[in-house]
Amino acid sequence: AQSVTQLDSQVPVFEEAPVELRCNYSSSVSVYLFWYVQYPNQGLQLLLKYLSGSTLVESINGFEAEFNKSQTSFHLRKPSVHISDTAEYFCAVRISGGSYIPTFGRGTSLIVHP
């Protein structure tokens, strides 16, 4: 079975500073990886995903994540955050070619201060 660890429950950062939200996974087989964002009182939205190909994936709002197979990581980064990025971020893993059910991490609360 696969599992996901998000090491930081909360990450405070000042506006325009860079940020990294960490995600490590455990699986004995190939995986797909996802980052979701949840704004207050809203449902989860897919931010970006890694299925295959280039290990660096990007979102439309400036986030990127890099799949590192040797370190079993899929950390999320943004070079300069905005107040509007304040949200809960969830990393998820799914076995490729298997069940369509992902396993989610506990989430990291990104708090951007002015």
Next chain:
Amino acid sequence: DTGVSQNPRHKITKRGQNVTFRCDPISEHNRLYWYRQTLGQGPEFLTYFQNEAQLEKSRLLSDRFSAERPKGSFSTLEIQRTEQGDSAMYLCASGMDNEQFFGPGTRLTVL
């Protein structure tokens, strides 16, 4: 709006009562998922449908929980004899291929 919708958005009930939640997925999506999310946790999988067939159920889903998707479109999740531990956000998602689209959730409070 063509996203996933869930009703009601909030439900307060007394312990022992039955509650039913509805999820309307994106129309062309054949897969539908139910999750439960508690404070400080990520979504926990409950059950999954492909069209009208319920293909997987989590061990978290006790006998008091039942889900249906009778015509392969909307789905309902019923909790019988609610307990205080059932208080949570219940999320529905629909999808095709490798993406899931989540609804806003139904927040259940059991008094």
